[in-house]
Amino acid sequence: MPTRSPSIALTIAGSDSGGGAGIQADLRTFAAFGVHGASAITALTAQNTLGVTAIHAAPTSFLRAQIDAVLGDFRVGAAKLGMLATPAIAREVASALARRPRLPVVLDPVLVATTGARLGTHALIGTLRRHLLPLATLTTPNIPEAEALLGRPIGSRTAMAGAARALLEAGARAVLLKGGHLGGSEVSDLLLTAAGERWFHQRRRRGEFHGTGCSLSAAIAAGLALGNPLEDAVEAAVHFVQRAIAAGYRPGKGALFVLDHPAAAP
Numbered sequence: 330m331p332t333r334s335p336s337i338a339l340t341i342a343g344s345d346s347g348g349g350a351g352i353q354a355d356l357r358t359f360a361a362f363g364v365h366g367a368s369a370i371t372a373l374t375a376q377n378t379l380g381v382t383a384i385h386a387a388p389t390s391f392l393r394a395q396i397d398a399v400l401g402d403f404r405v406g407a408a409k410l411g412m413l414a415t416p417a418i419a420r421e422v423a424s425a426l427a428r429r430p431r432l433p434v435v436l437d438p439v440l441v442a443t444t445g446a447r448l449g450t451h452a453l454i455g456t457l458r459r460h461l462l463p464l465a466t467l468t469t470p471n472i473p474e475a476e477a478l479l480g481r482p483i484g485s486r487t488a489m490a491g492a493a494r495a496l497l498e499a500g501a502r503a504v505l506l507k508g509g510h511l512g513g514s515e516v517s518d519l520l521l522t523a524a525g526e527r528w529f530h531q532r533r534r535r536g537e538f539h540g541t542g543c544s545l546s547a548a549i550a551a552g553l554a555l556g557n558p559l560e561d562a563v564e565a566a567v568h569f570v571q572r573a574i575a576a577g578y579r580p581g582k583g584a585l586f587v588l589d590h591p592a593a594a595p
Contacts, residue, residue, distance in 0.1 A: 337366075338550045341408060405432065475496065529563075538588065
């Protein structure tokens with residue numbers, strides 16, 4: 330009989346019916362790292378490579394039941410938070426995590442899909458700042474998400490550094506600010522912790538890729554679940570996503586590419 334007990338990570342996020350992002354991308358990422366993936370679904374989305382056509386948020390009582398079922402049985406090594414959809418859902422997740430202060434948490438503050446569809450309300454921004462930013466081991470906003478959280482524009486790498494510092498001052502423990510929206514031939518991401526900053530630079534690839542943020546935060550959570558230090562987990566995740574992008578493909582009629590997670594396995 331098998332005796333191996335793998336590391337376990339939990340994703341608390343929305344379901345993408347097109348399979349490119351959300352829970353689906355997270356579970357594929359966990360599997361690529363050899364981590365058992367558990368999930369609590371915050372919302373159902375009807376979406377594909379052409380766009381998002383409908384969103385159905387989970388009742389908070391049912392979300393709580395999912396989280397309690399997982400954490401009551403499995404020895405979860407890290408949790409990743411994605412689409413939370415509503416302030417009530419965000420507060421429910423914060424309440425569950427506050428009871429487990431030692432659990433490493435990666436917060437991906439998802440607000441808008443790659444296609445441009447809004448995946449959260451304006452009121453959600455304040456709830457994320459107040460209730461979840463201080464609980465997360467690492468927060469991984471892209472430029473528009475950081476702009477929404479801070480209420481100010483970010484138009485350069487210098488501004489990125491200032492924004493990351495502002496998020497720490499707002500209560501974040503550590504920030505990975507993703508710079509893909511700045512444009513240019515190179516994509517630069519900034520990791521800022523209390524110990525200092527580190528930049529990650531990658532060549533920009535042509536095309537619009539779906540699920541990169543979900544996959545990056547899930548890969549970091551997988552690394553933390555495996556017991557790796559935060560900076561090592563971030564570095565491995567950045568390289569993983571780059572490999573998955575390089576192997577990406579177009580599964581639908583839209584222009585969006587999705588990541589090939591199995592092909593990028595470490």
